[in-house]
Amino acid sequence: MKIGTYEIYSLTSAILFAIGLGGVFLAKHFLRKIIATIIMGAGVFLCFVSFAKRDALTFADPIPHALVITGIVVAVTAAAFALSLARRIHKLTGEDTFGNEK
Template sequence: MTAALTPTTLFGLGGAALVGIGLFMVITHPSLLRRVVGFNLIGAGIFLVFGVIARRGAAAGFAGDPVPQALVITGIVVAFSATALAVALLRRLFDLTGRRDFDSEAPSASQSRGEP
């Protein structure tokens, strides 16, 4: 049992947990900002999985495969742009209607006007 808990296994499990938590947030939370955070959590989990794969050396067999690291860097840039686009649209929706999710008509305006 202890032999199975190598660092790569541990980080792999950590990545899986992050993906799970993020997925839960994305699916269950109505607030759009929380969903965007959830997407970032999923992304972080996936990047951790990439890291584990790099450490294991994938199918090539040598330790510290650099290819997944290069992929992660690109992935981070893409995730950053996605977050930026989502937040920009969110702000726009909030400015136009005062809504922070898809369901409410426009009720939360009074309580949310305080913070920009």
């Protein structure tokens, strides 16, 4: 397989996704878990954008960009919500991990 720009992007996106997925499960601290989900998101969005320039097309496909913009908005909202939850938990109990429970 020839390694071109497209392959590099795709591989990077898969690696980012895997790093994020691992991080959510392995990290203990709320902040780390939330950042891991953001990294997962970055992988997915990179994957989407890299598909905009496919071999068959001579121009960049605009639809993935529109989708990624929407996806980013949703991801930012979810991350902000998660952060505010984590902050409230810290304020109420002083804890910043889920503790012993899974």
